[in-house]
Amino acid sequence: MIVELGHFALVLALFVSLTQSVLPLVGAARRHPGMMAVAPAAALASFVLVTMAFAALINAHVTSDFSVINVVENSNTDKPLLYKITGVWGNHEGSMVLWVFILTLFGAAVAWFGGTLPPGLRARVLAVQGMIGSGFLLFILLTSDPFLRQIPAPANGDGLNPVLQDPGLAFHPPFLYLGYVGFSVAFSFAVAALIEGRVDAAWARWVRPWTLAAWCALTIGIAMGSWWAYYTLGWGGWWFWDPVENASLMPWLAGTALLHSAIVVEKRDTLKSWTVLLAIITFSLSLVGTFLVRSGVLTSVHAFAVSPQRGMFILLLLIVAIGGSLGLYAVRAPALRGGGLFAPVSREGALVLNNLLLSCALATVFLGTLYPLFLDAVGGPKVSVGYPFFDRTFVPLMVPLLLAVAVGPLLAWKRGDLLGALQRLWVAFAVAGVVILGGLYAVRGGPVLSVFGFALAAWVATGVLVEWADRVRLFRAAPGEVWRRVLNLPRASHGMTIAHLGLAVAVTGFAASGFQQERIAAMRPGDNVPIAGFVLHFTDVGTDKGPNFNADRGTFILTRGGETVAVLHPERRFFPLQQTTTSKTAIHTNFLADFYLALGDPDGKGAWTVRAYWKPLVPWIWIGAVMMAFGGLVSLSDRRWRVGAATRARARGGAAVPVEAGE
Amino acid sequence: MTRKRRRLYLLLGGLTTLGVVSALVLSAFSNDLVFFYSPSELRAHHVPAGRYVRIGGLVEQGSVVHKDGGKAIAFRVTDGKRDLEVQYRGPLPDLFREGQGVVVEGALAGDGTFRAAEVLAKHDEKYMPREVADALKKTGHWQGEHPATVKQ
Numbered sequence: 001m002i003v004e005l006g007h008f009a010l011v012l013a014l015f016v017s018l019t020q021s022v023l024p025l026v027g028a029a030r031r032h033p034g035m036m037a038v039a040p041a042a043a044l045a046s047f048v049l050v051t052m053a054f055a056a057l058i059n060a061h062v063t064s065d066f067s068v069i070n071v072v073e074n075s076n077t078d079k080p081l082l083y084k085i086t087g088v089w090g091n092h093e094g095s096m097v098l099w100v101f102i103l104t105l106f107g108a109a110v111a112w113f114g115g116t117l118p119p120g121l122r123a124r125v126l127a128v129q130g131m132i133g134s135g136f137l138l139f140i141l142l143t144s145d146p147f148l149r150q151i152p153a154p155a156n157g158d159g160l161n162p163v164l165q166d167p168g169l170a171f172h173p174p175f176l177y178l179g180y181v182g183f184s185v186a187f188s189f190a191v192a193a194l195i196e197g198r199v200d201a202a203w204a205r206w207v208r209p210w211t212l213a214a215w216c217a218l219t220i221g222i223a224m225g226s227w228w229a230y231y232t233l234g235w236g237g238w239w240f241w242d243p244v245e246n247a248s249l250m251p252w253l254a255g256t257a258l259l260h261s262a263i264v265v266e267k268r269d270t271l272k273s274w275t276v277l278l279a280i281i282t283f284s285l286s287l288v289g290t291f292l293v294r295s296g297v298l299t300s301v302h303a304f305a306v307s308p309q310r311g312m313f314i315l316l317l318l319i320v321a322i323g324g325s326l327g328l329y330a331v332r333a334p335a336l337r338g339g340g341l342f343a344p345v346s347r348e349g350a351l352v353l354n355n356l357l358l359s360c361a362l363a364t365v366f367l368g369t370l371y372p373l374f375l376d377a378v379g380g381p382k383v384s385v386g387y388p389f390f391d392r393t394f395v396p397l398m399v400p401l402l403l404a405v406a407v408g409p410l411l412a413w414k415r416g417d418l419l420g421a422l423q424r425l426w427v428a429f430a431v432a433g434v435v436i437l438g439g440l441y442a443v444r445g446g447p448v449l450s451v452f453g454f455a456l457a458a459w460v461a462t463g464v465l466v467e468w469a470d471r472v473r474l475f476r477a478a479p480g481e482v483w484r485r486v487l488n489l490p491r492a493s494h495g496m497t498i499a500h501l502g503l504a505v506a507v508t509g510f511a512a513s514g515f516q517q518e519r520i521a522a523m524r525p526g527d528n529v530p531i532a533g534f535v536l537h538f539t540d541v542g543t544d545k546g547p548n549f550n551a552d553r554g555t556f557i558l559t560r561g562g563e564t565v566a567v568l569h570p571e572r573r574f575f576p577l578q579q580t581t582t583s584k585t586a587i588h589t590n591f592l593a594d595f596y597l598a599l600g601d602p603d604g605k606g607a608w609t610v611r612a613y614w615k616p617l618v619p620w621i622w623i624g625a626v627m628m629a630f631g632g633l634v635s636l637s638d639r640r641w642r643v644g645a646a647t648r649a650r651a652r653g654g655a656a657v658p659v660e661a662g663e
Numbered sequence: 664m665t666r667k668r669r670r671l672y673l674l675l676g677g678l679t680t681l682g683v684v685s686a687l688v689l690s691a692f693s694n695d696l697v698f699f700y701s702p703s704e705l706r707a708h709h710v711p712a713g714r715y716v717r718i719g720g721l722v723e724q725g726s727v728v729h730k731d732g733g734k735a736i737a738f739r740v741t742d743g744k745r746d747l748e749v750q751y752r753g754p755l756p757d758l759f760r761e762g763q764g765v766v767v768e769g770a771l772a773g774d775g776t777f778r779a780a781e782v783l784a785k786h787d788e789k790y791m792p793r794e795v796a797d798a799l800k801k802t803g804h805w806q807g808e809h810p811a812t813v814k815q
Contacts, residue, residue, distance in 0.1 A: 344672045360684045382699035389695040393687045520734045
């Protein structure tokens with residue numbers, strides 16, 4: 001019964017979304033307040049309906065309703081509750097419902113917080129959201145219905161792929177989708193602006209917080225995916241330049257560029273048509289990512305089912321959404337005239353450089369990811385593009401970007417003083433120089449590139465701190481004055497400082513991978529193995545029983561100078577239902593370095609293959625990513641975005657007829 | 664600074680960057696594309712020793728030999744027609760098993776054996792890498808969506 005209600009709610013949501021995509025558009029064109037008012041109501045209604053459908057699906061999984069095919073194929077009564085819930089999106093159908101759930105969540109949020117938007121703009125934005133929602137609801141109902149029944153119901157289900165039975169599944173997909181789908185708001189604003197033919201500072205002020213929120217979620221989502229791949233043996237570590245990883249990196253790069261170019265629109269009323277294009281590209285890449293991962297053109301743990309019909313449908317959605325919006329852009333963008341002029345050396349110029357480098361980096365990732373697919377599609381040889389390609393294209397483009405991060409914020413708007421900025425950065429030059437000389441001396445023929453990576457990170461970090469110190473007049477004003485300036489600095493400014501520092505921290509983590517130490521040994525209980533100044537003692541292997549697996553559980557003692565640092569328990573888990581073995585690695589971290597341990601096969605004569613790694617500074621990758629996302633959140637809390645009191649007062653005091661200048 | 668001048672600067676900057684990027688991409692494409700072969704194709708194409716390639720096929724039944732106390736492994740990859748001796752030292756993916764699909768990345772050594780730098784478990788839920796399925800279809804050894812060799 002609940003399943004049928006969920007199904008019904010989903011069908012109803014489709015019709016509400018269709019209404020939401022048509023009536024408000026007509027209303028906005030004819031300036032009919034009643035028809036425009038349909039938009040927020042429909043957005044809230046479709047959110048409620050999709051929530052009901054999603055809840056019904058979760059309920060079916062939690063109660064193990066094996067008359068539902070989706071539950072049979074992906075669940076089992078033995079599965080722990082956490083994986084019964086997260087297993088809802090651990091399959092194709094359920095993950096698409098999660099996608100649409102988050103889409104309607106954003107639609108409802110725009111309707112809820114968009115009270116101060118001009119009614120015409122709000123109606124159009126929500127109409128575009130409704131179109132995206134209609135497309136995906138249609139996709140679910142026609143090709144990926146999660147509510148299909150099967151009579152008679154089997155006694156038990158097939159269970160969830162053991163590699164997905166991990167806490168990572170609870171957070172990685174939802175955050176990734178919050179990011180992917182969050183960019184739909186920027187997209188809808190861009191398309192609405194193109195329909196209206198008007199982009200101004202106010203538009204940028206509305207777009208930027210949504211982009212920021214989506215960007216923060218995507219940053220966290222990617223970082224979590226990277227961490228999951230890191231602690232799972234055989235997934236290639238924290239970044240493998242796998243097409244599936246690239247699919248999430250592309251919208252992130254475009255979103256990062258968008259975040260920066262929207263600042264220029266807001267502050268200087270220029271770069272408008274570029275920003276609109278970026279907003280379209282960012283969400284288009286989210287759709288491309290969904291297509292790549294969901295259509296089965298790539299083989300990975302993410303590709304749940306290969307069905308050409310689904311692939312064609314998503315491809316069709318892709319063509320309509322991207323083709324339509326770019327077509328509209330081609331027609332309307334020439335009308336968007338830029339405002340303020342600026343010299344090449346200026347804050348605007350620096351942000352243009354940021355956009356240029358990020359877009360080029362994006363292009364290399366795009367080429368490297370899609371070229372093999374293209375070649376395969378036209379019947380060419382099968383090739384793969386791995387990390388050597390990206391090391392030679394993407395990484396060199398990041399070097400000038402990192403160099404510029406320190407300089408850009410020191411340049412003034414309109415016309416900057418490059419020489420002056422570089423003079424103010426003398427500390428950063430000194431620090432980076434010391435890191436290079438000291439590092440080269442310390443490693444002597446070791447991983448030289450890592451040293452340059454450290455120097456770049458030091459340059460960025462020092463540069464960011466110099467800018468911040470300048471702003472609060474640190475060491476130059478009385479402490480009370482400095483403190484007052486710290487408090488008065490806009491939150492957006494603090495956010496930028498934190499996010500850029502996070503970038504430096506993450507780069508340090510990336511660069512340190514050159515110093516990793518590895519030890520593979522066949523160990524018997526009682527054996528000791530030295531690694532990176534530690535001694536690893538193998539105590540024994542016992543057996544352990546989980547809810548739906550049996551495990552060999554190793555006990556290892558890590559000591560340094562005779563003192564116990566950690567006791568580690570790597571496991572090998574055997575899932576009888578799927579006849580599959582997975583490794584559970586054991587990691588000891590002190591946030592400066594990770595000690596990573598995996599238990600391999602027994603040789604049948606009492607010895608076990610043991611893999612131990614010492615990975616310095618690896619945790620900094622995720623600390624850096626969290627700092628970046630936190631910086632974004634701090635910036636998001638800036639009072640500028642807090643649905644400005646000024647705007648609301650103006651709306652209340654103004655005429656009853658909505659003002660729509662520019663039309 | 665007029666609008667035209669600014670546009671010129673932007674254009675010049677953009678074109679320069681584009682040139683640099685194109686050069687980077689082209690040089691990387693000529694060196695770093697990794698071609699995928701089945702063991703038969705590897706022989707047919709006379710791939711020289713030292714060239715970095717990917718090989719896909721099934722791990723031949725009974726061919727896995729652990730060496731050096733489990734630290735190294737040797738096995739044969741087969742597409743049903745030809746097979747290839749692979750030497751590997753490093754972590755194996757969890758789903759590596761005799762009779763199952765596998766993708767190895769590395770280069771041929773002078774002695775005709777393959778030195779794998781990486782053994783990949785790019786499986787979907789059917790436990791069969793797509794490239795391997797295609798390669799097996801080509802040699803006529805594909806046994807349907809659920810080949811008996813896949814399930815234990």
